Amino acid sequence: MKWIVAADERGGIGKNGGLLVRIPADMKYFREKTLGKTVIMGRATLESFPGGKPLPKRRNIVLSRTLPEGDAYEVCRSIEELMELTASDNTDDLFVIGGGQIYDQLLPYCNEALVTEIRGVFDADTRITLPRDLPDWDKAAESDTIEENGVSYVFTVYRRRQ
Numbered sequence: 001m002k003w004i005v006a007a008d009e010r011g012g013i014g015k016n017g018g019l020l021v022r023i024p025a026d027m028k029y030f031r032e033k034t035l036g037k038t039v040i041m042g043r044a045t046l047e048s049f050p051g052g053k054p055l056p057k058r059r060n061i062v063l064s065r066t067l068p069e070g071d072a073y074e075v076c077r078s079i080e081e082l083m084e085l086t087a088s089d090n091t092d093d094l095f096v097i098g099g100g101q102i103y104d105q106l107l108p109y110c111n112e113a114l115v116t117e118i119r120g121v122f123d124a125d126t127r128i129t130l131p132r133d134l135p136d137w138d139k140a141a142e143s144d145t146i147e148e149n150g151v152s153y154v155f156t157v158y159r160r161r162q
Helices: 024-034 043-048 079-085 100-109
Strands: 002-007 012-015 038-042 059-063 074-076 094-098 112-118 137-142 146-148 151-160
Touching: 002 012, 002 024, 002 100, 012 100, 024 094, 024 112, 024 146, 024 151, 038 043, 038 100, 043 059, 059 079, 059 100, 074 079, 079 100, 094 100
Parallel strands: 002 094, 002 112, 038 059, 038 094, 059 074
Antiparallel strands: 112 151, 137 151, 146 151
């Protein structure tokens, strides 16, 4: 299982149910990595999408105790149920996409994290623990610094030590 997230220097990922900043290249990166794959999210993340509709051309799984079943997504009521549902899937095809609680709950099950590291600190109301701050994760790759719309960032890949 993999994590994919854009976060500021303090692990800020969102504000008022939305993204901290819109970075077109990050959106493209997210799309390229997740198209045709399985995305795993919480209810609030699903509801934050346009029209509250799941992401097209992906298998959408929502981890929620309260969300009713939907036609275009699957619902798991627990992490155990999620693990059973995805047990036969290729773990390289499973992407955790948020929100904050889901990232924190599923990080122990992930072996790779694709983190768009946004330079600076933003006014966030949702923060996560980043793999770079944990002892069992190593940086495997990092892009050059990119600046877009006044925002500097790097694409970074972290891998869990075996």
